[in-house]
Ligand SMILES: Nc1ncnc2c1ncn2[C@@H]1O[C@H](COP(=O)(O)OP(=O)(O)OP(=O)(O)O)[C@@H](O)[C@H]1O
C-alpha cells in the first residue's frame with residue numbers, strides 16, 4: 001500500500017497510526033483500496049473543527065486534538081474485566097454480542113442457537129470473504145465527513161447481522177462496546193444490520209468501560225438497512241467513562257412501509273458525537289427518533305441528525321431533551337429535508353434543553369428545508385431553567401430541592417423516553433435516568 | 442403554646458412593601474378566617490408562611506410551635522406540619538398525581554423519622570380520601586393538575602391536605618371556582634380534619650364558605666395589616682357593609 005505521508009503535525013501522527021495498524025486491518029483488494037482512499041480523504045481534511053459547518057459546536061481539534069493509536073487486541077485479563085462490565089450492563093433476555101477494545105469477543109457473546117432467519121458474522125470475516133454486495137453496503141457511509149472517512153480507513157471489527165425476509169426476532173440483539181485497555185487507545189468498529197422484507201428486530205447498543213480502562217476513543221459506525229414492511233426498534237446508551245471520546249455515525253435506509261423507532265441516551269463519555277443520516281426512501285414509512293442527553297461536569301455531547309424525506313406519504317417525529325448541569329455542553333442539530341417528490345410528508349421535530357447551572361450550555365439548531373408544497377412540517381426549540389413555581393409547589397409539599405428537581409427532570413426527559421416502544425427498554429432508560437438523578441443528590 | 446405566631450411582619454416584593462407589620466396568633470384547635478379586599482396581602486401572607494422564594498422579610502417574625510419558621514426551608518416546614526392549599530395550584534405535566542402524592546407523603550414521613558408507606562397501604566389510603574372528596578380515580582393517573590378544571594384543582598389541594606394531615610392548614614380561596622355541591626364536599630373534607638391539635642386559616646372573600654366552615658375568629662386585612670378581628674358575626678357584617686370602613690383604618 002502506498003501511503004502519502006501527511007506534512008502537518010497532527011496529520012503526521014495519524015499517518016503513522018494507519019501505517020502501523022494496516023497489517024491488522026481486515027480485507028484485501030477493493031477493501032484495501034477503499035481504506036486507502038478513505039484515509040486520504042481523512043488526511044486532507046484532518047479532524048473536524050468549528051469552521052466545518054456540521055461540526056461548528058464540536059471542534060475536535062480543540063476537544064480531542066489527536067487520534068489515539070489502535071487498541072491492542074484484549075488479553076485474558078482484559079476479557080475478564082470486560083466480562084464483569086458486560087454482566088453489569090446486561091439487558092435481560094437479550095442476545096449479547098460483545099466487542100472488547102474494538103474486537104469481537106466470542107466467549108463473552110451469545111452466538112449459539114441462532115433463530116432461523118438470523119445470521120451473525122463479524123465484520124472481519126465479512127471483509128475477508130468474497131461478498132461484493134455486503135461490502136458495498138458496509139462501505140455506504142459517506143467519507144465526505146472526516147470522521148466517517150477515518151472509520152472507513154481503520155474499521156477493525158464489528159458485527160454483520162442479517163435477518164431474513166419475514167423473520168421477526170423475539171429476542172433483542174444487544175451489541176456491547178467495551179473499552180478495557182489500560183493504555184490510551186482508539187477502537188474503530190463498524191456494524192451492519194440488515195432487515196429483510198417484513199422482518200422485525202430490536203437492537204440495543206451499549207458503550208461502556210471495564211474497570212481500569214483509561215482515556216480511550218470509540219470510533220464507531222453503524223449501517224441499518226430496513227427492508228419493505230420491516231420494523232426496527234433501536235436503543236443506544238452511551239455510558240462510556242468520563243475520560244472517553246465516543247464518535248459514532250449511523251446511516252439508515254428505510255424501504256416501503258418500514259418503521260424505525262430509535263432512541264439514544266448519552267449520560268457517559270467526556271466528549272461524544274452521534275451523527276445519523278436517515279434516508280426515508282420508501283413510501284408510507286415512519287421514523288421516530290428520540291434522544292436524551294444527561295450531562296454534568298465538563299461533558300460535551302453532540303447529536304446531529306439528518307432526516308431525508310425523498311418519497312411521498314411518510315412521517316417522522318423527533319423529540320430531543322437535554323439536561324445540562326455544571327459546565328457541560330449539549331448540542332442538538334436536527335436537519336430535515338423534504339425533497340420535491342416527498343408530498344404529504346408529516347415531519348415534526350421538537351428539542352428542549354434544561355439548564356441546571358449558570359455555566360451549562362446548550363446549542364439547538366433545528367433546520368427544516370422543504371421543497372414540496374403539500375406537507376405538514378414543524379419544529380420548535382426551547383432552552384430554559386426549571387420552573388421556579390413548580391419547584392416551590394413540590395417543596396411546599398415536602399420534597400427537598402434535589403427531590404423536587406429530580407421529579408421535574410424525570411418528567412422533562414420522560415417526554416422523549418416515553419416514545420420507546422419496547423416496554424423493557426423503556427424501563428431500562430428510565431432506570432438509567434434515575435441513576436443519573438440519584439448520583440446528583 | 443400557640444401554633445402560629447406572626448409578629449409585626451413586614452414583607453417586601455421587588456422593593457415594594459406589601460405587609461406592613463402584620464400580627465396574627467392562631468392556637469391549636471382554632472379556625473381563623475381572613476377576609477379583605479383584593480390586593481390586601483392575604484396570599485402574600487400565606488406564601489411567606491409556606492416559604493415561597495421572592496419575598497423579602499424586612500421585619501418581624503413567624504413562630505410555628507415556638508420555632509422560627511422563617512429559618513426553615515419550605516420542605517422542612519411541610520414536614521413539620523405547615524400546609525398551604527394554593528389559590529392557584531400549578532400544573533405539573535409529566536408528573537403523575539399518584540407518584541407525586543406518594544413521593545411527597547414519604548418525603549414528609551422520612552423527614553419526621555417515620556417509616557415510609559408501603560405501596561398497598563398508600564394506595565388504599567389515597568383511594569379512601571379521594572372517594573370521600575368525590576375525586577375520580579382517573580384524575581389521579583393524570584399529571585398533577587394537568588387538564589383539571591378549576592374546581593378539580595381545588596379538590597386536589599384538599600385531597601393532599603387530608604393525606605398529609607398537617608397541623609396548620611392555610612386555605613387560600615378554596616371556595617373560588619367550586620360549584621355549590623363541590624363546595625359542600627370540600628368543606629366537609631376540611632371539617633373532617635378539624636381537631637383539637639390542628640388549626641385552620643381560611644382565606645376567603647365570601648361569607649358563604651364560613652357557613653360551612655364555621656370560624657372561631659374572623660380577621661379583616663387591609664393594605665398589608667390586620668385591621669380588625671372579631672367573632673364569626675364579623676363576616677356577616679362585612680357582607681352587609683363591605684370593606685370601605687376599614688380602608689380608612691388601614
Ligand atoms: N411577585 C410580585 N411582584 C410584585 N407585586 C406583587 C407580587 N406578588 C404580589 N404583589 C402585590 O402585592 C399585593 C398583595 O397581593 P396578594 O396576592 O397578597 O393579595 P390578596 O390579598 O391575596 O388578593 P386577592 O384577594 O386578589 O387574592 C398586590 O398589590 C400585588 O400586586
Ligand SMILES: [Mg+2]
Nearest residue numbers: 483484485528
Ligand atoms: Mg390572594
